[in-house]
Every structure is written in C-alpha cells, then in structure tokens.
Amino acid sequence: MFATFQYEELIERALKEDIGTGDLSTLIIPKDYQSEARIYAKAHGIICGLFIAEMTFKKIDPYIDVQMQVEDGDSIGPGTLIMKINGSLAGILQAERTVLNFIQHLSGISSITKRFVELVSDLGVKVTDTRKTMPGMRNLQKYAVRVGGGTNHRFGLYDAVMLKDNHLDAIGNLAEAVQKIKTKVGHMVKIEVECETLEQVREAVLSGVDVIMLDNMSLQDMKTAVQYINHRVVVEASGGVREDTVRQIAETGVDIISVGRLTHSVEAIDFSMVVDDFKPSIQKHLHSAEKI
Template structure:
C-alpha cells in the first residue's frame, strides 16, 4: 500500500473538540487511577524522551489526532509531529507520529493513546477491505449502531476514514421502523402513517422488510428508505426490480467479505455491515524510544 494514498472520506467530520476532551479525560482517569506508580518511581520528573509511533503492519489510519490529543491534553509541553493523516493507507514500518517531551508523561499516556489508535485503525482497515470488495458496483458501505459504548463517534469516524459512510449516529438521527415497531402499530402502512404525522420535517423514515410483499407495502406507504433485511440475493434482486429506483434500498444482515460483492451486484444502494465496528481486530502499532526501538507498551 502506498503511504500517499488517502481515503476519499478522510476529510469528513471528526468529533467535537470539547466532547473529545471530555471522553479522553475519562479514558486517562480510568487507566491512571490515582497515580502512574511505575513512571513516578522509575522516571525522574525532569527526564525527557523522544518516541516514535510506528505501524507494525499495513493498515489504514484512523484516530491519529485523537491519540495525539491524549498526549497534549495530559501534558501540553509535549511536542508532537504527525507524519501521516487519518484516512491514509500506510505500509509496515511507517512512522505515524514523533513525540518529544517529559518522559514520565509520555509513558503515562502511552497505553491509552495506543489503545485508541490501534482500535480505530483496525476499524478503518477492515472498512477499507469491504469498500474495495464492492468497488465499481455503485453500492455504498454503511455502518450501524453496533458500536462500543462510549466510542461511537470515534468508531464512526474510523469507518469514514476507511472509505465507508455513516448510518444513524444515534436513535435521534432518523426513524427506522423495525419488525417490533411495526408489530406494535399493526402494519407497515399504519407505522409509516403514524411516524409521518409526527416526524421532524427533514427526517427520513426507513422501513425494515424481509419479504417482497412488505417491500410493496412500504413503498405504497411512502417510506423514504427500505431496508432489505436478511434477504437471499435473488430476492434482493427482485426487490430492486420492484422498487425501480423510486426510493433507496439498504441491504442488511449477516454481510461478510465473502458475500458483499454478490449483494452489491443486485443493485442495492447501501449495504450496512455491523462487523466493521463490532468485530474489527486491532492493528499492531507501537510507541518506540528513538534510541531503543525494542521498547514497547505492555
């Protein structure tokens, strides 16, 4: 992978600075407790150090500025130089960040910063793999609300860094009528009518369907988006023909790298994949002393 390649989504929104700082303070407090006992005992307060954050495998970067902010929030005297950007695909061995400052502070923040960038870059890397599988089909990969508690905004940013698109950021971002909502109202038509009479004027209504007759009912009821939930590929293809471009279609349910291309080729507009945030493995990134490259966090 080229170190100069940037995801088309690499310039999208990032978490509000005030909200980010509040979250980072929680993370740092959780890890530090009352005091970093090891760093305080072993490192003199006046001692300085230089460290480089390096990629130990190929990956797509997400959360680099978040990791950098963890260091500067804890100690504003740390000098930080970012060598790459979120959304960038880098090869093994790439230096992501250079840090210089009080060694005690650098070692105290090390694990919190690495946990974040390893997790978020893992999401971006897996997302990029899914996006590559459906290239040229016209379908777009979107995420879900299957996110880690406390990390949703950052995980959805990571999806965007990998070239994916964000679905709802939360329950207040849109109306999605699922099977239980429909059961309570009695029918898709009744559920859509009820939602339409009360929804904010610019908010879209999406309806989950797992059969073609439900797709027909949702279309007639005036749904803005229709989700094809766990449908076989051939049934999805028939749904696409039935809808004929009148509303966007989202495919969802059990999508994997091995199956996403076939789903995309049915003609759906969006494919939502929970596993890109729920099951992405962390990538390997280390913080190495410039003079002792073998030093790692445990």
C-alpha cells in the same frame, strides 16, 4: 473539520481509567527527564485516530510535542513511522497505552472499511456502518468508517426513523405504523422501514417511505425487490454481510449495504512505541552525581 472538544471527556475518562490515582511505575523517573519516543506500525492497514493521539498526549502534559509523520487515511505497513513525541518521559509513558488503544482500534475500523469499499467500488453502492458501536465511542468509530472510505448511517435514535420488526409488531400493520410516525415527526425526517419479505417491500413502497432495508433476504429476493422498487426509494441491504458476500449483495442493485462488523467486531491494527536512549536531562543528573 470536526469539533475536537466533543472528545475531551472521552479522553479524560480513558486516562482516568488507566492512571487512576497515579501511575506507580513512573515514580522512579525524575520529573525533568525528557525524551523522544516514536510510534511505529506493526501491520498493514489504514491509519486513523492521529488527532485523538495528540489530544491524549497533550491532556497528560500540554508541553509534549507531537510530530505526525502520516495523515489519517494513509496506507501503512510494518515499520511505518507514525509519529515522533518529544517531552516529559513520565508523561509520554503515562499516555502510551491509551494512545495506542485509540489508534489500534480506530485504524482497525478504517482498514476493514477500506477492504469492503474496494470490493464493491465499481458497482456504485455505498458501504455504511450501523449503530452497533462501543458505548461512548460512536462518533469516533463512525469517523474511522469515513476515513476508510465508507459512509455513516444514522448516528442515533434521534436523527432518523427506522421502523424495525418490534415497532411493526407493536402496531400490527406496516402501513399504519408508517402513517402514525409521519404524524409524529417533521417533514425533514427520513423514514426507513425494515422489510423481511417481498410483501412488506410492496407495502412499504405504497406507504411512501424514504428508505427500505432488505433484512437478511436471499440474493434472489433482493434482486426481485430492487426490480419492483425501481428507484422509487433508496434500497439498503443488511444482514450476513461479509467480505466474501458483499460483492454478490452489491450486484443485486441495492444502493447501500450496511455492515455491522465494521465497528462491532473489528480486529485492531498493531502499533508499538519505542523510547530513545538519549535523554538530555539524564546527562545533567549523571554529571551532578560525578561531582559528588
């Protein structure tokens, strides 16, 4: 299990962004009004972000009780009951939009990832994400990719080397760039090189890199590159990866396919929250009014 404390600041910022100096709309609701609310799915997909939803409700009011009806990774459809929430009506309403924003976005990522993974599941290739994530949301977005059955690429510039065209142009020579970086990082650090041509592929193999990215290559060039590499290094394909192209790319024999659209342009899965009419504490107020 992952450490949830790393998301505390993100949740606080999200709530502050929405509530600001105070929720004006719940000023009419007495503080002791209690209620049960339910969140339902309105579309098909893979649910993700339930722990963030609960943390968000608890951040508003630690006495709000959240009862999950599904688990991250479950398939959902229109009408699926996702969770029940009991507690302060004002608190539930204040957290509503932020909760829905989180699970709509994260479920969208897990859902599209699932589709990509299923399209190539019989070919032994891994579908992975990229660094094309929303600022501040990378860890959560990459978690959603894993929930959908995908794998994670590097998390940042700090955990692996990737020499891209701009790095190589700055040095002027791929082999020299690789040798220079080997003197700068430890022996445990993986080195990946982005290759746009078959000549670069040959140079990268001879330079002793760990991973070669075939960047926007034609299917035929990818097949040729895979045959030449012959399992000596890990081969990643990137660029132009869509649901209608991912299987053809996988069939070239690459080991990994990185897909930027898993996180950078995902379509959200829609959810809605319904609040029950029955509010026990409201009855108390009504009885008091009758006596007056």
